[in-house]
Amino acid sequence: MHVNGKVALVTGGAQGIGRAFVQALLGKGAKVALLDRNSEAGQESKAALDEQFEAQRTVFIQCDVTDQEQLKGAFKKVIEHFGRLDIVVNNAGVNNEKDWESTIQVNLTSVIRGTYLGVEYMRKGNGGDGGVIINISSLAEDINDITQDCCLFSFPF
Template identity: 50%
Template sequence: MALVGKIAVVTGAVQGLGKGLSEILLQNGAKVALLDVNETEGKSLKEAFDKQYGPDKTLFLKCNVESEEQFKAALQKTVQTFGRPDIMCNNAGIINETDWEKAVSINLMGVVRGTYLTLEHMNKLTGGQGGVVVNVASMAGLGPLPSIPVYTATKHGVVGFTRAMAAASDMSGYGIRFNALCPAFIQTDIINAMYTPEKVGQFTHLIDATKKLMEKFGMLQVSEVAKQFLQLVTDETKNGEALMVQCKGSDYVTFPSLI
């Protein structure tokens, strides 16, 4: 898939990994709808992107992925402004083992909601032109991080949901590919939550174990992860894949086949 003229939607788009994913899409010629709850940062990023890529390349839309109404409205505004999306990246996520229901709501339910609502615009069976959905999971979606078990569960859910949707799309003729991006530790603000007792809650005593894991795996830069994301978007042979991204390299995960 060549990205020039393609239309992308990214959630959690204005900081950290979401910002990096949005930027690499712009660098390769796509138009990007930036969805995020942070209106101040969103408008600031939109201004910065306008200067670099032109004012007609991005659209900032305040959107809480927990809200069906806000998500629907954001996608509708995207369609009205740019046209039907070709690329959807469900990236919004948090670490919060204390308010674990909110973590599930954003990390997993937000991904399901974003996928289903985007299907209404992308599905070839309902007038769409197909495309690709990349859901941001984590290495915690492939193996446990003991200090953040709810985060681990949500990311396992994202991987499973993505793979099931890939098979469903293939069998149903939706014309949409689905892939999961599973990075190790990335140098972004979300890392700080792993050191914060209010976020880790009852697992605060395992923070040192998390630090040792970080030392073992190293710290990825956003740009490194964004390059692997681009591969999942552009390589049309990739469907139902979970791409593990580490400092030492990237590998597609092999799962047992059930179908």
């Protein structure tokens, strides 16, 4: 996929596989919004990426993907900041057996919301140019381990 000049939004983008997605997209010429609930990790990631890439190509938005209003607001901020949205990577995920309800909120509900928000903003009928939505699920902590247990779904439209 040609991503040069495209705008991507990556949930859980401050660390782990999300951070690797962000770096790969930036390496191919995209502009990227990193969404993460961890403000410290997000700010550190943004600063490190700014040293490697042009600072105006990234924005960090603190966002708890389980909070519907925060997630909607984050999508809106991306459009306001970059003027468009072309790629959504629903990557945020947790594995907490003791708090299964929270796990479902992060790993399922927020992915569905992120998918619908991506369609809403990127759909040609709503003034978008189309785009791609990538929903990823993995317990891997390293991008190199992802081939072992990844479910990757891409929805171009």
